[in-house]
Amino acid sequence: MSLRYPFEALHLYTAPLSGCSARIRIASHLKSIPLTYHNVDFSKSEQTSSSYLSVNPNGSVPSLVVHTSSSGNFTITQSPAVLDFLESHFPAPPLLPVGKEKWKERARVIELVSLVACDIQPPQNSRIRKKLEEEFGGDGIKWARYVYERGFSVYEESLERGRKLDGEDGGRGRYSVGSEVSLADVFLVPAVQGALRVGVETERWPLLKGVVDECWKLEAFRKGGLGGHGRLVP
Numbered sequence: 001m002s003l004r005y006p007f008e009a010l011h012l013y014t015a016p017l018s019g020c021s022a023r024i025r026i027a028s029h030l031k032s033i034p035l036t037y038h039n040v041d042f043s044k045s046e047q048t049s050s051s052y053l054s055v056n057p058n059g060s061v062p063s064l065v066v067h068t069s070s071s072g073n074f075t076i077t078q079s080p081a082v083l084d085f086l087e088s089h090f091p092a093p094p095l096l097p098v099g100k101e102k103w104k105e106r107a108r109v110i111e112l113v114s115l116v117a118c119d120i121q122p123p124q125n126s127r128i129r130k131k132l133e134e135e136f137g138g139d140g141i142k143w144a145r146y147v148y149e150r151g152f153s154v155y156e157e158s159l160e161r162g163r164k165l166d167g168e169d170g171g172r173g174r175y176s177v178g179s180e181v182s183l184a185d186v187f188l189v190p191a192v193q194g195a196l197r198v199g200v201e202t203e204r205w206p207l208l209k210g211v212v213d214e215c216w217k218l219e220a221f222r223k224g225g226l227g228g229h230g231r232l233v234p
């Protein structure tokens, strides 16, 4: 797929093991959007270099730089804002349920996205863990496990509630919300990959594990996920 006016090119600042960047990579593969990748090397602290801070003052990935022919470059930081941009301009396939009659499904997707984006990912982020260890003498890995385990238990409960709402309707319930891939799955899979890296196994959340296994059958998740090497365990 080539880009349509008014975008000339889309440049993604990303890091291979960044779950927040993986959200964008997976969504762009699902939607067949061509992105030019720029790797930000965390091992060299490039995310806090002055050149990268001029792109993203939060010192985090992802950042999407949109090159336009009419008004120069426009930078979007924060993965939900980037995903909203992609959803608006590349609506197929939709990753957010559309239409008034789908209001419950849409609310469920945004609820699950928020659970990962607000209640799971930020508290276990590497810079928080580092601070916890260096300034408060805490155990960053143990903390990350706690955050993931608590969050995934809530996710599992939400899936259970959703399945009850959907009833025994044929193939429904394969993914986080219904039978279509949504942003909820795009946020969940990289979070599960991050959790595996700190030793959290997903067997104890059977619905969540089922969703992740189903997503992993899709190339977009294998290509865009953490590491991008086609493995669930990075």
Ligand SMILES: N[C@@H](CCC(=O)N[C@@H](CS)C(=O)NCC(=O)O)C(=O)O
Pocket (backbone or CB within 6 Å): 017, 018, 019, 020, 021, 047, 059, 060, 061, 062, 077, 078, 079, 080, 117, 125, 126, 127, 128
């Ligand atoms: N709310 C931001 C979070 C971005 C974020 O925290 N990204 C992580 C990687 S997943 C990062 O760049 N961390 C930098 C660091 O820990 O120094 C978003 O959704 O884009």
